Every structure is written in C-alpha cells, then in structure tokens.
Amino acid sequence: MSFAQDLSDRMAGHAAFSDILRRLESSGAARSIAAKIETVTEPPSDEDLHKLLYCAGVFVQTNDLAYRRMAQSIALNSLIIAGGDEGAYQRGRRILTDLGNFPALDRVRREGAETGASFLDALRRTLSRELNTVRVGDQWIPLTDFQKDAWDELPDARAIAISAPTSAGKSFLVIEHLCRQVERAASFHAVYVAPTRALLSEVSAKIQRRLGEAADVRITTVPTQDPSGPDRQVFVLTQERLQVLLAASAVTFDLVVVDEAQNLSDGSRGMILQDSVEQAVSRSGTTRLVLLAPGARGFKAVGALIGAPDLTVARSELPSVLQNRIQLRKAEVGNALELDLLTPDGPRRLGIYRSARGFDVPDSRLAAAALELGSTGGSLVYATGPTDAEKVARQLSHDLKDGGNPALATISDFVRKHIHPDYTLAGMIRKGVAFHYGKMPTLLRETLEGAFRDGHVNFLVCTTTLFEGINLPARNVFIDTPTRGTRKPLAPAALWNFAGRAGRMSADIVGNVFLVDYEDWPDKPLDAFVGYEVQSAFLRTASEVPERLLGALGGAMPAELPNDDDASRVRAAAGLLISKAAGSEVRGYVERTLGSLDEGLRTRLTEASIAANERIGLPATLLATNWTVDPFGLRRLYDNMLKKVDEEKTRRLIPVNPLGKGAYKSYSSIFSRIHREVNRGSVNFAGLVSGIALDWMRGLPYPVMLAKAVERQRRFDAKRIEANRIIREKNPASRVQDPDEIVVDDVVRREFDLIEDQVRFRFVQLGKAYIDILNIVLRETGQEGLIGDVYDFPLALELGISTKSGWSFMELGLSRIAAAALQPEFPDSNLTPDAARKWLAEIADIGTLRLGPVIVDELRRLRLVRPAG
Structure with a gap:
C-alpha cells in the first residue's frame, strides 16, 4: 500500500x-x-x-x-x-x-x-494544461486526463473500447481522430455506426463541420458506395444501413467506429450490429475498430465474438462535473417540497422548498417541481413516451408566457408551415417549452435540440431517445418514474445514462438530478451506480429462450404480439442461424459464438439450422443479407413470384418509380404480396401502409401527409358514428360510444409512428428482401433484361424521397424536409452529390428560394451555401 x-x-x-x-x-x-x-x-x-x-x-x-x-x-x-x-x-x-x-x-x-x-x-x-492540450481544427483544447490517455492510445490501437460516463467527451475524441486520419491519408474509408437516425445526423454534421469544404472527401449517411467518387469516404450509418452497404458492395474500411456499443446486447438490432461489425472487420486485416459506450463492462468477451480478440479497454468512471441526485416529495403540511440528497450511505436531508404553488396532484407534480426548481440552466424532463411528453410539456407551458423570443417565434412558424398548423408544439415553443421524441422529423428534432443548447428552450420534455448518444447535457434533469412506455421497467444503466446528462462539461461544474416521489418507486435504481454489461444479444437469446429458438428453426416463427418482447429476437436469431447454415458455416459459428452453452444444446441448434436451410432451399447469398426477415416467409414469397411468372404476370412484380402514373397500383400490390406471404398479415393493413409509403417516397411535405391523415381519421370516425347510430336504433339500451373529437397531436403522433416503424424500418427490410428475391426469379426464368427496370424502392422508403437529386441533397447531410424543398428548384432530377453541392454554392442569394429560415439555417450550418451578409 x-x-x-x-x-x-x-x-x-x-x-x-x-x-x-x-x-x-x-x-x-x-x-x-x-x-x-x-x-x-x-x-x-x-x-x-x-x-x-x-x-x-x-x-x-x-x-x-x-x-x-x-x-x-x-x-x-x-x-x-x-x-x-x-x-x-x-x-x-x-x-x-x-x-x-x-x-x-x-x-x-x-x-x-x-x-x-x-x-x-x-x-x-x-504545464499540466499544456501537456493535455491538443489541436482540434483551428482551436487548442485541453483534455481531461482520461481523454488524453484515450487520445494517446487511439493511433496505435487495432481494437479499443472507450468507456466513460455520459458527456465525458468520448465521441468528440474519436470524431477528431477519424478526421485526422482522413486528412492525412490519400485514400481512406471509415464508417461511424450509431443506433439512431438522430445520432447519425448529429455525427455527420460534426464531421462535415470539422473537415470543412474539402471537395475530395465524401461524407454520407446514405448506404451506397460511389465507385467514381473520391478515394476518401466517411459513412455515418445505423447498423441496418451498414448491413445494406456490406451486402451491396465489397467495400473495406480502414476504421470502424461503433457508438453506443452497449447496443450489442439489444435484441434483433444487437444481432445486426454484431454481424455487421464482424463482417466489416473481417474484410481486411488492417481495419481498426473503436467501440464507445457509457460506463460499460464486458467488452473483452464481446471483442472475441466480433473478430477483435486483442481488444483493449480505456475506462473512466469519474465524471467531470458534480452530479447531485436529489429526491423530492410533497411535504405533509403546506405548499412545500422536502428534498434529500442521495449518498452512498443513504438519503441525507437537504431542506424544504416552500412555494405559493400547490404540489398535491401526483399527475402534475413532475411539471410543478420542474417549474419551481429548474427554471435556470436548462432542464430535461423525462416522459415515458410521446403521449406523456406532450402532456407534461402542456402542463409546463400553462404556467409560462410568450416572451417574444424571435428565435422561438421562427421555430413556431416552421412547425406550423412544415408539420401542421394545429400541432401544439407551435404554441408552446414560444414559451420556451418543447417536447421531443425519436420519431419526429429530423430537422424538427435537431432544431429543438439546437434551441435547447442555445438557451432559448428552458424545458425540453423528452423520451428515451435522449438516453443515448445525442450530446445534449443540461443543468437539471427531472425524473418521476423508472419505467417507459406502458410501465415497462427501464434498465437501471439506461436511467444512469440519462441522469448523466445533468451537468454540462465546460459550461457548469454541477448538475442536479431531481427524482420526484423517489420513495414511492417500486425499485430504487439510482441508489448506487449500475453500468451497462455489454453482451452478445445472440448468445443471450440462445441461452435464455432456447426452446423458442428451436421451435422457430422448426418453422414455428413467433408472430409479432404487443406484449411478446422475445418474438423479434427469436426470429432474428433463427434467421441468423439459417443463413450461417446456408453458407456451410453454422457449426463453426455456433462453436465460436455459443461456446459457453451446453454442448447438447449447441448440437441441437446446429442440426435444426441445417434442417431448416434444406427445407427452405434458397440461395445462401439471399439469406446472408436478409436473415432479419423470416426465411420461411421468404420461401413463400419466392414461390408466389414463380407462380406469377408462370402466369405471365412478371411485369406486375416489378416496382416502378413512385412518381410514375401506375405507382399506386404497383405498390399496393407489392406491399400486399409482401405482407401476406412473408408476415401472414392483413392485406388491409398493407394497403394503408402502401398509401402512406407512396406519399413518403414521392417526397410529399409533412403538412400534406398529415392533412391526409387527419382527413382519413375523420372518415373513419364518421363511419363509426354512423354504425353506432344504427346500433342504438336497433337497441336503445346499447352503450356504444362515439369517438371523441379529433386531437391533431394524436393523429400526428400516429402518423409519425407509421412512417418510422413501418415505412422506414419494417418495409425497408422487407422491400430489400423483395428486390433480392425478384432478381433471383428474373435470372432463373431467363428474364435478366428486366432487372434494370427494378426501382430501388427500399432506399426511397428509407430516405423519403425518390429522385437521384433528392438522394444527393440528403447525402450532403440535409434533412428530408430541406431536400424535398430544394428538389423542385433545380430542373434536373438526376443531380449527383457534387453537382448538387456546386449548384448550392453558386446561389448568390439563398433568400430568393423562399425556403424559410430554419431550412436556410440548416444549409448554412452545413456550409452548403454562402454565409449571411
């Protein structure tokens, strides 16, 4: 000692x-x-x-x-x-x-x-400061000791995991390291993998700003390789987009960065992440790997599974700011709150806060406490989901007034013009209050985040979207429940990650986490620190639900049910095993990834996978890139397509450009076929989604799509009212109730859900599988000449725009809202990214396009147009 x-x-x-x-x-x-x-x-x-x-x-x-x-x-x-x-x-x-x-x-x-x-x-x-200072762009920035140690390790590490508390500056270090590698190399390919589109947008913008206007560097969130593009390319992708890129090209990477790497434990998406990273690393013996996670352990074991057995770990558990955890409860007498400081030795009484405001109603106590204790420095208020976020934001805004802030007035006008004129966010934002959830349009979400960082928005009510990745610290964090959604428990590590937003490095030395009614929580997850345990989602599934997995391999794929959290990961694990069996590598894969399981179970899984592959009989190349979709459903779709070809109806199978005249009939048929054959689902639901998907691919503005959704809801309610009238006439004692008056926020939220969950996620995966099978069928039936006519609708679904010009604008880092607004301004629907960049740079006065200040700000933030003045 x-x-x-x-x-x-x-x-x-x-x-x-x-x-x-x-x-x-x-x-x-x-x-x-x-x-x-x-x-x-x-x-x-x-x-x-x-x-x-x-x-x-x-x-x-x-x-x-x-x-x-x-x-x-x-x-x-x-x-x-x-x-x-x-x-x-x-x-x-x-x-x-x-x-x-x-x-x-x-x-x-x-x-x-x-x-x-x-x-x-x-x-x-x-001297200490100088030793820790590094140059970032044109600035000299002092690093913490942890940052400096990690910074010194990065250049020589073939594989490294960096684990530190939220807002410790992990991604800042790695983005700077990546950008330096790009600047110093004549040829360089990197991919930065992030779990959400929100984080993609933030990281892409940071890299764009750091590298400036270098014309010979391609920075893209689009999963397509550009063979004619520059020799230096940086991809910023979700794991699903990386999977698409790897399937479509033989690209090799010099550097692979995985942000929020604890998501390797996250069900089916964790399996996609593990498989994609393993593929990316295995393509070249010189690929370097960096994993980032907040306060996580278990990297060594996972490193061996993804082809990085020599993974080193740089870890810090010391945040750079004080983070006080303060529990609140209503005082027994009077309008007051009792405050306790949580310590390792238990709660410690701080004192009493007295107010003219009453705190008696539990459902509004969170908002009341935030208004009283979080009025300065910016406050993040946790809500269990989008509906709850809207409610809490409404409660906060009732007590505040429009302060006449011009920046907030601009955002309000943007919401009315580009989302919906009756969306309540437009009114409350003027009072410095906003709600935030993951399925909002990217530009809206980023605008709210920017307004919060800049101090215009004082209260941001958020869901678990802000638990990961996005750099949005606050002076105060308010939490009144350890649950999410329909009262499902949150992982303690996720709560600690969110609590870590309290305290802004370089802006504060302290942050406060206010825990409302903490004494009444069923569990006390914030008593003592709990970090993430990084595990393989595939290994967890095989060990926790082996019989369900074996059943799925036997053909009994579990259906999607609201309360069945295991179904999606069981389907994904079964698909992954079948794809490995198709590639004649399942035995080695099982031994390597499931070696800790009982030998008998490993043998049963291997044999069941081989039997399932023989029964399905589809090409290994197809299954290797589409294993997240039910392989038995893929076989049914393949058989259905062959039948249509036999009936000389091949043309009906081929997706067309969404802007064409026959697009509605084409996509209605395609979505119905996919949903019926693969998912064994309702054709009516497929029809609803196909209509929304077509509008989405055509680049229709949100106000048009949302107006259609409101009208659709009105027609549905009118039918219910008429049906109820008939029932009451026949049976006066009937208690059937007519629907309530339409609430625009509810319709908007449901439409966002459909776009993000079905159009941009589920049917992107299904659509890619559809095209891959269609190409196989066309080759097998001697109709290869038609392959060139097959429109890449999964990419249009992902991006929400259907022209090459629109895709090029989005490749430059622009949001769909901005790309859709710019698309009709230039008389060429086939612009390349370079041509799009050049056209924007040559616009003498961006104001002549009448795009609105928020879109113009986005263009200027990405340095795509001339600066103001």
Whole structure:
C-alpha cells in the first residue's frame, strides 16, 4: 500500500471526517439549486473546509477511484460555497489540476490575473494544461486526463473500447481522430455506426463541420458506395444501413467506429450490429475498430465474438462535473417540497422548498417541481413516451408566457408551415417549452435540440431517445418514474445514462438530478451506480429462450404480439442461424459464438439450422443479407413470384418509380404480396401502409401527409358514428360510444409512428428482401433484361424521397424536409452529390428560394451555401 493510500484511509476513517464532508456536500447541493431552500445543515466552518481540502489533496495522489471521486467532490463543492475565500479557491483549483479536470478548472477561473496563486501553483497548472492540450481544427483544447490517455492510445490501437460516463467527451475524441486520419491519408474509408437516425445526423454534421469544404472527401449517411467518387469516404450509418452497404458492395474500411456499443446486447438490432461489425472487420486485416459506450463492462468477451480478440479497454468512471441526485416529495403540511440528497450511505436531508404553488396532484407534480426548481440552466424532463411528453410539456407551458423570443417565434412558424398548423408544439415553443421524441422529423428534432443548447428552450420534455448518444447535457434533469412506455421497467444503466446528462462539461461544474416521489418507486435504481454489461444479444437469446429458438428453426416463427418482447429476437436469431447454415458455416459459428452453452444444446441448434436451410432451399447469398426477415416467409414469397411468372404476370412484380402514373397500383400490390406471404398479415393493413409509403417516397411535405391523415381519421370516425347510430336504433339500451373529437397531436403522433416503424424500418427490410428475391426469379426464368427496370424502392422508403437529386441533397447531410424543398428548384432530377453541392454554392442569394429560415439555417450550418451578409 502506498503512503498516500495509507494516509487517505486514516483521514477518511477519522471520526469527524464524515460529518464535515456531509455538511460540505449538503451545503454545495443546496447552493446549486436555483431556488432558495430552507436548509437543515450548516456549512462547514472555514477551518473545517480547509481540513477537507487538505485531505482531498492527499486523496488525489492515490489511484483509488473512491478517493479520487471524493477529492473532486470536495474541490467542486468548496468552489461552490467558498465565496471570497481565496485560499479555498486556490486549493480547489490545485486539486482539479491534479485530477486533470481542465474543463471544470476553466469554468471556475476568475477574470484577471491569478493574484492569489503562488508561482509554483500557476506553473504546475500551466504545464499540466499544456501537456493535455491538443489541436482540434483551428482551436487548442485541453483534455481531461482520461481523454488524453484515450487520445494517446487511439493511433496505435487495432481494437479499443472507450468507456466513460455520459458527456465525458468520448465521441468528440474519436470524431477528431477519424478526421485526422482522413486528412492525412490519400485514400481512406471509415464508417461511424450509431443506433439512431438522430445520432447519425448529429455525427455527420460534426464531421462535415470539422473537415470543412474539402471537395475530395465524401461524407454520407446514405448506404451506397460511389465507385467514381473520391478515394476518401466517411459513412455515418445505423447498423441496418451498414448491413445494406456490406451486402451491396465489397467495400473495406480502414476504421470502424461503433457508438453506443452497449447496443450489442439489444435484441434483433444487437444481432445486426454484431454481424455487421464482424463482417466489416473481417474484410481486411488492417481495419481498426473503436467501440464507445457509457460506463460499460464486458467488452473483452464481446471483442472475441466480433473478430477483435486483442481488444483493449480505456475506462473512466469519474465524471467531470458534480452530479447531485436529489429526491423530492410533497411535504405533509403546506405548499412545500422536502428534498434529500442521495449518498452512498443513504438519503441525507437537504431542506424544504416552500412555494405559493400547490404540489398535491401526483399527475402534475413532475411539471410543478420542474417549474419551481429548474427554471435556470436548462432542464430535461423525462416522459415515458410521446403521449406523456406532450402532456407534461402542456402542463409546463400553462404556467409560462410568450416572451417574444424571435428565435422561438421562427421555430413556431416552421412547425406550423412544415408539420401542421394545429400541432401544439407551435404554441408552446414560444414559451420556451418543447417536447421531443425519436420519431419526429429530423430537422424538427435537431432544431429543438439546437434551441435547447442555445438557451432559448428552458424545458425540453423528452423520451428515451435522449438516453443515448445525442450530446445534449443540461443543468437539471427531472425524473418521476423508472419505467417507459406502458410501465415497462427501464434498465437501471439506461436511467444512469440519462441522469448523466445533468451537468454540462465546460459550461457548469454541477448538475442536479431531481427524482420526484423517489420513495414511492417500486425499485430504487439510482441508489448506487449500475453500468451497462455489454453482451452478445445472440448468445443471450440462445441461452435464455432456447426452446423458442428451436421451435422457430422448426418453422414455428413467433408472430409479432404487443406484449411478446422475445418474438423479434427469436426470429432474428433463427434467421441468423439459417443463413450461417446456408453458407456451410453454422457449426463453426455456433462453436465460436455459443461456446459457453451446453454442448447438447449447441448440437441441437446446429442440426435444426441445417434442417431448416434444406427445407427452405434458397440461395445462401439471399439469406446472408436478409436473415432479419423470416426465411420461411421468404420461401413463400419466392414461390408466389414463380407462380406469377408462370402466369405471365412478371411485369406486375416489378416496382416502378413512385412518381410514375401506375405507382399506386404497383405498390399496393407489392406491399400486399409482401405482407401476406412473408408476415401472414392483413392485406388491409398493407394497403394503408402502401398509401402512406407512396406519399413518403414521392417526397410529399409533412403538412400534406398529415392533412391526409387527419382527413382519413375523420372518415373513419364518421363511419363509426354512423354504425353506432344504427346500433342504438336497433337497441336503445346499447352503450356504444362515439369517438371523441379529433386531437391533431394524436393523429400526428400516429402518423409519425407509421412512417418510422413501418415505412422506414419494417418495409425497408422487407422491400430489400423483395428486390433480392425478384432478381433471383428474373435470372432463373431467363428474364435478366428486366432487372434494370427494378426501382430501388427500399432506399426511397428509407430516405423519403425518390429522385437521384433528392438522394444527393440528403447525402450532403440535409434533412428530408430541406431536400424535398430544394428538389423542385433545380430542373434536373438526376443531380449527383457534387453537382448538387456546386449548384448550392453558386446561389448568390439563398433568400430568393423562399425556403424559410430554419431550412436556410440548416444549409448554412452545413456550409452548403454562402454565409449571411
């Protein structure tokens, strides 16, 4: 044991230490809350404060995480409460220097010369900072010690996992590393894999800004390789888009980055991620791999499964800001809230907050607490889903007024014009309140995020979409439930990840997580830190539901049911095994990926996979790229197509350009065929989705699509009302109820759900399988000449636009809203990305296009048009 460790143990074990630390942390937490609370604990005396700072100076010399965490807490809390105590200020800064926490150090730096600092202190601080400073673009930025250690490892690591708390600057490091590799190489291919389209957009924009206007670098979120394009290409893709790219080309990568790598554990999407990364890494012996995750463990075992047995791990568990967890409850008497600080030793009373506002109604207590305690610094308020987000945002906005903020007025006008004039977000945004969920249009979601970062939006009510990836920290986080959706429990690690949004590195030294009615939660997931355990979703499925998996391999693929969380992962695991059997590699694959399971089970799975493949009898190339779709359903679709060819109806099978005259009939037939043969589903549902999908592919603006949805709902309600009238005439005692008046928010939300869940996800996968089977059938029946007529409708479904020009605008990083608005302005539907970029750059006055300020801001943010003025 080192001297510092031994001394730290004796200091921390002193009878008075815990009491003084408790008073410091309680006082710091109370001082950090924007509202004034009646505290029950006196702050430590100046003498006691300096004793703690002396102890912290010893703690920081150890390698013990608990002591270093304690040292940072003492330093930051001292800086919060010390006021004009110059000695405490300098000691606190010295400890932050020793911790290598330069963002916090910069945040607490006072204006002017450091008159109170000794020469040696100033010299140590300057030298330490310089050693941790790197150049990013045209700026010099000091890194934390963890960031600097990871930064130094990145260039030489063939495979590395970087795990650190939320907002620790992991993705910032890796994006800079990627961009430097691109700049230094004559030829370079990289892929950055992220789980959501929201994160794709953010990462793509960051890379675009960092690399500037380099014409010889292609940065794209579109999963197509451009053989005639530049030798340096950066793909920013979801795992599904990466799967499409790998299937369509022989591209090899110099660098593969996987953000939010804990999603390797996430059901069917985790299996797609594992298989895609394994493929990408296996194509070249020189490919480097970087995995990123917040506070995760288990990387070593997963590394072996994805072709990176030499994976190293860079880990930090020390956030750069204080993150107070404060539980709230309604006081028994009066309009007041009781506040407790959660500590490793249990709750510690902070005090009472009194207000003229009542907190008696549990359903509105979350909003009431946020309004009282989160009015400054930006507050994220958790909602269990989109409907709940709208409700909580409505509650918040009732108590606020339109402050006349021009930026918010612009967003409000954008919502009315580009979403729907009656969408309630348009009104509440003017009051500094917004709701946010994953299925919103990209440009709207990004606009709300930007307004929150810039301080225009004070309250952002969000769903689990913000739990992962998107860099959106806040001063305050409010949570009143550990559940999501229909009261399904949230993983504790996910809650900790969201709580980690509290505290903005380089903007704050403290953030508060307010836990409303925490005492009444069925579980207490935020009592002690719980990180992600990265596991193979495929291994988990085979070990947890082996009999269901064997049943699926036997042909009993589970149907999609609302409460069956296992169905999708069982289908995916069965499809993956059958695809490996088709490629004659299932035995080795099972042994490598499921080696920890019982040998008898491994044998049964292998044999069942081989038998299923023999029964299906489809080409290995087809199954290898479409295993997420029921392989038995693919066989039914293949047989149906052969039948149509025999009936000389081949032309009816071929998808056409969505802008053509026969598109409605074509896609109605195709979607019905797919849904009937593959999913054994309702033709009526397929008809509904095909109509929406066609409008989507044609690039129809959201207001047009949503107006159609409202009208469709009106017709449906009218039919119900008429049916109910007939029932009541026949049976006056009947209690049938007419539908309520249409709420536009409900219709908009349902339409977003259909677009994102069915059109842009499910039918993209089904559509790709459809085209692959169609091409096989055309070849087998001697009609290869028709393959050139097959329109790539899955890509149009994914992007929401059907022309090459539209795809090119989106490849430049633009949202669908912007691409659809630009598409009719240029008289060529076949623009290449380079031609689209050149056309935009040559527009003398972007205002002449009348696109609206939000779209113009997006164009300028991506540096695609001339700057203002």
